Amino acid sequence: QVKQTVVGIGSAEKSQVQHMVRTxxxxxxxxxxxxxxxLxxxxxxCHVSQNAxxxxxSRLNLARGRLR
Incomplete structure (x- = not known):
């Protein structure tokens, strides 16, 4: 999940992770x-927590009858 989130490919090489972290x-x-x-x-x-x-x-707003 880490490589998928940071690089976009779950099978990324360490050098790709290093490059994306730098970027x-x-x-x-x-x-x-x-x-x-x-890092x-x-x-x-942070990404997963923000999405959660x-x-x-959204669920709370839907339960209240309003969705943004």
Whole structure:
């Protein structure tokens, strides 16, 4: 799920993850592999959490009879 979220391909290489982490976070250089993995996990966590909050809000609005 991490590679899919960050790179868009679940079978991405470590170098692709490093490149996308650099791009997403606007870093001056590719982070080391371990650091890129940790940052990719954090990015995925934020993305998944944000989507979960949006879905919960939509369900609440639907239950109240209004959907944005």
């Amino acid at each position: 997403l976070l606007k870093l001056p250089a590719n982070p080391q592999a371990d650091a890129a993995d940790a 990719a996990i954090a990015i995925t966590h 909050m949006q879905m919960s809000e």
